[in-house]
Amino acid sequence: MNVRTLCLSILYEGEATGYDIRRLSVEGECAYFIEASFGSIYPALAKLEDEGLVTSRTEQQSGKPSKKVYSITEAGRTAFADELLAPLAPDTLRSxxxxxxxxxxxxxxxxxxxxxxxxxxxxxxxxxxxxxxxxxxxxxxxxxxxxxxxxxxxxxxxxxxxxxxxxxxxxxxxxxxxxxxx
Amino acid sequence: MNVRTLCLSILYEGEATGYDIRRLSVEGECAYFIEASFGSIYPALAKLEDEGLVTSRTEQQSGKPSKKVYSITEAGRTAFADELLAPLAPDTLRSxxxxxxxxxxxxxxxxxxxxxxxxxxxxxxxxxxxxxxxxxxxxxxxxxxxxxxxxxxxxxxxxxxxxxxxxxxxxxxxxxxxxxxx
DNA sequence: GCCAGCATATATCGGCCCGGCATATGCCCG
DNA sequence: CGGGCATATGCCGGGCCGATATATGCTGGC
Known part of the structure; x- marks a missing residue:
């Protein structure tokens, strides 16, 4: 259950930027059982785009830096569903x-x-x-x-x-x- | 709360080999809230020895490969106590x-x-x-x-x-x- | 009896991931 | 008017995991 899968799971529900994914993973409804940092989200998204599992469009914004909005593709949905079929890794707690x-x-x-x-x-x-x-x-x-x-x-x-x-x-x-x- | 601290905490209770530390971290009484793998335990022990926080002696065994038994030093006990005084990182659950x-x-x-x-x-x-x-x-x-x-x-x-x-x-x-x- | 597999034991390596940092910019509050 | 904060992307060092290599004796199944 890596960052790659986390990105796909969030994009499965709708479009998002890398920043959005980070925010949802830390503050969203699944924040209590899975998290990820920028250092892993951005490379993961780049790789997913290379593989054609997500697409992106750049959106200009007044004032704020322009953002890259990612969307999941049909291939991405299939890949995500396939990953859910694979055996689950055990939970880990670090306290x-x-x-x-x-x-x-x-x-x-x-x-x-x-x-x-x-x-x-x-x-x-x-x-x-x-x-x-x-x-x-x-x-x-x-x-x-x-x-x-x-x-x-x-x-x-x-x-x-x-x-x-x-x-x-x-x-x-x-x-x-x-x-x-x- | 890194592997380094985990090793010190186990050695605080008594002597152990790298293999023992792995076993205790996976099967022992703290296995449900912290774990570590060989890939991080052995380098951590080597570094701790360099720093003089632990010492080791090699014990020959008939049949089985000879083992390196680590012991905590006085400096190690102090370093461990100091680390417990530092602010705690939040718990993380990955499910x-x-x-x-x-x-x-x-x-x-x-x-x-x-x-x-x-x-x-x-x-x-x-x-x-x-x-x-x-x-x-x-x-x-x-x-x-x-x-x-x-x-x-x-x-x-x-x-x-x-x-x-x-x-x-x-x-x-x-x-x-x-x-x-x- | 023989071989596979397992337990003991140490160690390295590739790759994933985190935290910190750099960069850019406009807004709000003091 | 200046510092901090929110938005946004991205890199880098270092920590850690999982797999693998190496060595060996014991045990259980066929």
Missing amino acids: PFLLFARYARILPPELVEERVNDYLQQTVAAKEKLDGVPTGSGCHAADKWVINYGRAIMGVAEQYLRTHMHELITMARAEPKKDAAE | PFLLFARYARILPPELVEERVNDYLQQTVAAKEKLDGVPTGSGCHAADKWVINYGRAIMGVAEQYLRTHMHELITMARAEPKKDAAE
């Missing part, structure tokens, strides 16, 4: 916070408290972003299904953090510094 | 399955059913692996906290999939092929 949490015993309680609070805030913010997605118009039924899955996950994450964060804070070392050398 | 799910409408129901069943199996297996972790001896209190967080998440994921998987299957197209061209 710097959970690595941090495992070492609470060698960290000052104030820091653990700050980090776990930040993490709770992020979780709540992510959940609220999903709650705020309009479930009408350009949103397919499966999109709602995926969003509700995310809501369910964020919900328990929030609940677990609220009820158990104090346990983690009490695991932090009260002594300054020394334990790290044990 | 090919959820991208697949969004396009149920252009996929055959049998395929959607198969994929969602596989995904449920994987979720259940991941949860059972966490349930099977021995919560005694070499396992710190914070490790249990992290594992219970994972259990809570996997639990709702399983529940959501069981109660809502049929909705997703009914969203799949009954017609063979054509909708992809719409």
Whole structure:
């Protein structure tokens, strides 16, 4: 599930520029399970155009720099559908916070408290972003299904953090510094 | 939270070879939130040794190839503790399955059913692996906290999939092929 | 009994991807 | 009027993954 496929999936729903694709991948309704950066989106789009899976037209804009609007071709739709038929790669989660949490015993309680609070805030913010997605118009039924899955996950994450964060804070070392050398 | 830090975190708990680190990262108690491959572990260890954060000794073995056992140094412990003090990068989730799910409408129901069943199996297996972790001896209190967080998440994921998987299957197209061209 | 496959163990390489930077420009706010 | 921000494209260094190479003994199926 590479950036190439992500671009095709977004263009499958309609025209977009590279910038749009980045924005949708970071702020859009699938932002919580897949992301991509400019450094991979632009080369991916160029390659897709070479292969004839997308086409582009340059649109002049007053003031703003002119933009390159990409559209998916018939071949692109077929290629995307074919990629969905291929076996799925397993999900991957990367959580710097959970690595941090495992070492609470060698960290000052104030820091653990700050980090776990930040993490709770992020979780709540992510959940609220999903709650705020309009479930009408350009949103397919499966999109709602995926969003509700995310809501369910964020919900328990929030609940677990609220009820158990104090346990983690009490695991932090009260002594300054020394334990790290044990 | 790079491979370098992952290596330090594992060596913080005791000696290990590059192979051990790989195994612990894939099968160990933190496998569900961070992983690394040989291609990044071995270069990372070599660099850490250059910098004096770890040391190694070569251990001859009858039959098996001789192994290089790494140990963390005092400087390594300090460097690891310092890295934990730095601001945390946000969690990232990458889910090919959820991208697949969004396009149920252009996929055959049998395929959607198969994929969602596989995904449920994987979720259940991941949860059972966490349930099977021995919560005694070499396992710190914070490790249990992290594992219970994972259990809570996997639990709702399983529940959501069981109660809502049929909705997703009914969203799949009954017609063979054509909708992809719409 | 023999061979395939697997587990152990280290290491490299191509290629994907991210984050930061450069470039360009007009708008808004202080 | 100047700094920062939003729009927009694109490159580059470096990090990381997956595949592959190399070596070897054990185990299970035929």
